[in-house]
Amino acid sequence: MGNFAPLHKIKVLDLTVLLPGPYCTMLLAGLGAQVIKVERPQGGDLMRQMAPEAFHYLNGQKNFMTLDLKHPSGKEVFLNLAASCDVVVEGFRPGVAAKLGVDFASVSKANRSIIYCSLSGYGQDGPYAHMPGHDINYMGVAGLLAISGDPSSGHPEYPYGPQYADLMGAMFGASSIMAALVDRGQDGQAQYLDVSLAESTAMLMMPRYVEFMSKGRPSKQQFMSRGPYGVFETRDHKFITLGIVEDHFWDNFCRAAELPELSQDPTLRGWDARNRQAERLRPLLEKVFRKRDYQDWLERLIAADVPVAPVNSLDDLAQDPQFLARGFFRPSPKDEDMAAGLPRFPLRDTDRRIGASAPETPLGRDTDRWLSDLGMGRDAIDSLREQKVI
Amino acid sequence: MGNFAPLHKIKVLDLTVLLPGPYCTMLLAGLGAQVIKVERPQGGDLMRQMAPEAFHYLNGQKNFMTLDLKHPSGKEVFLNLAASCDVVVEGFRPGVAAKLGVDFASVSKANRSIIYCSLSGYGQDGPYAHMPGHDINYMGVAGLLAISGDPSSGHPEYPYGPQYADLMGAMFGASSIMAALVDRGQDGQAQYLDVSLAESTAMLMMPRYVEFMSKGRPSKQQFMSRGPYGVFETRDHKFITLGIVEDHFWDNFCRAAELPELSQDPTLRGWDARNRQAERLRPLLEKVFRKRDYQDWLERLIAADVPVAPVNSLDDLAQDPQFLARGFFRPSPKDEDMAAGLPRFPLRDTDRRIGASAPETPLGRDTDRWLSDLGMGRDAIDSLREQKVI
Numbered sequence: 173m174g175n176f177a178p179l180h181k182i183k184v185l186d187l188t189v190l191l192p193g194p195y196c197t198m199l200l201a202g203l204g205a206q207v208i209k210v211e212r213p214q215g216g217d218l219m220r221q222m223a224p225e226a227f228h229y230l231n232g233q234k235n236f237m238t239l240d241l242k243h244p245s246g247k248e249v250f251l252n253l254a255a256s257c258d259v260v261v262e263g264f265r266p267g268v269a270a271k272l273g274v275d276f277a278s279v280s281k282a283n284r285s286i287i288y289c290s291l292s293g294y295g296q297d298g299p300y301a302h303m304p305g306h307d308i309n310y311m312g313v314a315g316l317l318a319i320s321g322d323p324s325s326g327h328p329e330y331p332y333g334p335q336y337a338d339l340m341g342a343m344f345g346a347s348s349i350m351a352a353l354v355d356r357g358q359d360g361q362a363q364y365l366d367v368s369l370a371e372s373t374a375m376l377m378m379p380r381y382v383e384f385m386s387k388g389r390p391s392k393q394q395f396m397s398r399g400p401y402g403v404f405e406t407r408d409h410k411f412i413t414l415g416i417v418e419d420h421f422w423d424n425f426c427r428a429a430e431l432p433e434l435s436q437d438p439t440l441r442g443w444d445a446r447n448r449q450a451e452r453l454r455p456l457l458e459k460v461f462r463k464r465d466y467q468d469w470l471e472r473l474i475a476a477d478v479p480v481a482p483v484n485s486l487d488d489l490a491q492d493p494q495f496l497a498r499g500f501f502r503p504s505p506k507d508e509d510m511a512a513g514l515p516r517f518p519l520r521d522t523d524r525r526i527g528a529s530a531p532e533t534p535l536g537r538d539t540d541r542w543l544s545d546l547g548m549g550r551d552a553i554d555s556l557r558e559q560k561v562i
Numbered sequence: 563m564g565n566f567a568p569l570h571k572i573k574v575l576d577l578t579v580l581l582p583g584p585y586c587t588m589l590l591a592g593l594g595a596q597v598i599k600v601e602r603p604q605g606g607d608l609m610r611q612m613a614p615e616a617f618h619y620l621n622g623q624k625n626f627m628t629l630d631l632k633h634p635s636g637k638e639v640f641l642n643l644a645a646s647c648d649v650v651v652e653g654f655r656p657g658v659a660a661k662l663g664v665d666f667a668s669v670s671k672a673n674r675s676i677i678y679c680s681l682s683g684y685g686q687d688g689p690y691a692h693m694p695g696h697d698i699n700y701m702g703v704a705g706l707l708a709i710s711g712d713p714s715s716g717h718p719e720y721p722y723g724p725q726y727a728d729l730m731g732a733m734f735g736a737s738s739i740m741a742a743l744v745d746r747g748q749d750g751q752a753q754y755l756d757v758s759l760a761e762s763t764a765m766l767m768m769p770r771y772v773e774f775m776s777k778g779r780p781s782k783q784q785f786m787s788r789g790p791y792g793v794f795e796t797r798d799h800k801f802i803t804l805g806i807v808e809d810h811f812w813d814n815f816c817r818a819a820e821l822p823e824l825s826q827d828p829t830l831r832g833w834d835a836r837n838r839q840a841e842r843l844r845p846l847l848e849k850v851f852r853k854r855d856y857q858d859w860l861e862r863l864i865a866a867d868v869p870v871a872p873v874n875s876l877d878d879l880a881q882d883p884q885f886l887a888r889g890f891f892r893p894s895p896k897d898e899d900m901a902a903g904l905p906r907f908p909l910r911d912t913d914r915r916i917g918a919s920a921p922e923t924p925l926g927r928d929t930d931r932w933l934s935d936l937g938m939g940r941d942a943i944d945s946l947r948e949q950k951v952i
Contacts, residue, residue: 176741176742176753178741178742178743178744178745178746178753179741179744179745180745181745182744191769195769199737203737203738203741204741222833223772223773223776224776225772225773225775225776226769226772226773226776229768229769229772230769294884295884295888295910296910297887297888297910298883298884298887298888299883299884299887300871300883300884301884303864303869303870303871304811304867304868304869305805305869305871306791306805306806306807306869307805308791308792308793308803308804308805309803309805309869309870309871310871311803312793312801312802312803312871312872312873312874313871313872313873313874313882313884314874314879315874315875315876315878315879316723316724317793317801317803317873318873318874318875318876319722319723319724319876320721320722320723321711321721321722322722323722327793327795327801328793328801328873328875329793330788330792330793331710331711331721331722331723332709332710332711332712332713332721332786333706333709333710333721333770334706334709334766334767334769334770335769335770336726336766339766339769343733343737344908344909346737347589347593347733347736347737347740348593348907348909350737350740350741350743350744351566351568351569351593351594351740352566352568353568353740353744354568354569354572354740354743354744355568355569355570355571356568363566365909366909366910366911367908367909368888368908368910370884370885371885371888371890371905371908372908374879374885374890374905374908375905375907375908376724376726376729377724377876377879378619378904378905379581379585379616379619379620379724379725379729380723380724380725380876381876381879382613382615382616382619382904383613383615383616384876385615385876386613386614386615386616389876389877396722398720401696401698402698402720403698403702403707403717403718403719403720405717411702411707411717411718412702413698413699413701413702413707414698415695415696415697415698415699416696417696421694474693477694478694479693479694479695479696479699480693480699481690481693481695481699481700481702481703482702482703483702483703483707483708483718484702484703484704484705484708485705485708485718486705486708486709486767486770486771486774486775486779487779488705489704489705489764489767489771492703493688493689493690494684494685494688494689494690494691494703494760495760495761495764497687497688497689498685498687498688498758498761500761500764514768514772515761515764515765515768517738517765518734518757518758518761518762518764518765519734519738519755519756519757520685520686520687520756520758521756
């Protein structure tokens, strides 16, 4: 397949900052799109200061342009640029884009086939639309916290880990934009995409939601308790995952772990039955896993065809044998801290690497180039710079 | 926008079962694609038995066709069908599609512009490729477990909640397919997409990974401890999320919670500083939240412009005022259990509803129709049925 860059003809005008919007347009850039990141001339995206490495990861493949949208000339330049682009993405609080005059209504006058995506916490309307929020708040509204963390606690917990709501919103944003691009050739109408991080997270919840309803709304403990499914500590204080769902895997495990009495126990047949026995099974399994070292367990259980796998720390990640064999991490040209590199788009044989490609990402690096492309001369560009519009 | 169905001209041939593949093709169906789910004549997708409601949710918008791929006539029918489709998705263990003669090499001979996506746990090659696995195993390999759960425990934990790895793989599968569709008009070459659930999950980890590296590889406790960011219990034993990242929100909170001394504490300025003080701050905040009832806190903190939100249980979800206002849940025609309905695709004003549209989803419902479309007559179809090929 080689270089998979199916969005290579697509130009994206990106007004977003921080995490969700930039991750969305990073996915598009990773698939070949040309992304023009528009930042305010004073300081740009706050992420530049807050977390320079994260900024570089999220935006390294983009073009950098400065533009003061509050200045009439800045807005004019923006609408001219939008006329030559395929996609606009914004992540302001609802109402701000309209106040600036860069909302869908304004942009679709300048470009009648624009795909315009608004990413926001709760969507553009409704009673929560103007509430401030971060990842944890959207996860709470989406029901994710209700079934996260220790099932026996009974109450909602923060699962920690990645920024689920931010990134789910980013992924549904990118997916919706690509879906709209598939059909654009046909009618060429402008398309408005109102994507909510909370709704995107709720979509991730739906398989569990349907299960919850069909099981008669069980308690968190009943619903989420797990038997031979989870993380276990080995004798040498390492960790391994066991993912037994089907009975034949349970039988394989019992054989390999020398626990024939469990395999024969009729109260332990079936996924739901083993989960109901979690209180009895877990301490027993924990004790069993502490009897052998990690490497011993891994080899023994893989040989027995049991769903088992290493638990990588973030430190291990780039050295995982599977990721190495598939060339998932590519060396990074810049950061010594990131000697192991950053991953490509999760498609094998794709040369595109998501994240930093340019060694440096200075604010406004590509402003002049894009203004020239719009037909502006040297004097006009200098004048904008004098007025601090760029 | 009305009915957003940008994939309405796309035909998808779907060989997948259980969760990841069917969720992937459900997203495509939700965006308007015509999905033909091909099942083995004996019993079909195991999910029909294991979890009928989940089966219905994942597959309700699809066409149902039975076909025995191990029978030469079954394979012939499949390749004829593939010739008239745009996309094939399969989720067998690596090597199985080739053995059946329905792999990319075979299908791309029958259809030179096919987009063929293989979804698997670890990808089609590499040392883990043939290991059995489930969601928990992929999450472990992707590093997700290492930073999930109680930060002070120091060791990896299962976060519970949704099936993160399965669904991330499904989303990257759907995204890659749509990206490939955007460019297909240009060169019309067949495209092979090898999507790994573990790599897809690792992509979700990348913002944290970059942060981890740039902070000098901190311990789990240092890395994930949080101050005024998490779930808190109120006096009336309800739960609320607090999502304070920026200092101005911290100041707003301290004012509304009548804690001026915290706002003035110089050791609590900045996100990282407040997280470093988690051990001191958490018990203090927990005590504060137990002083007022949920509704009191919610109104007080919203009025003060603090990132705060309800924590919905799965029972609450369809009644959330924001989801109601945006018409996120649509009534379901069938299930009494699901009186509240299921959500639309997470785009406002989209009439498409992901999930069950047909009240019944019998195995093989649409087989005859699709065979007729291929030009097969009544007799030929009856003969296939007699031979148990369909």
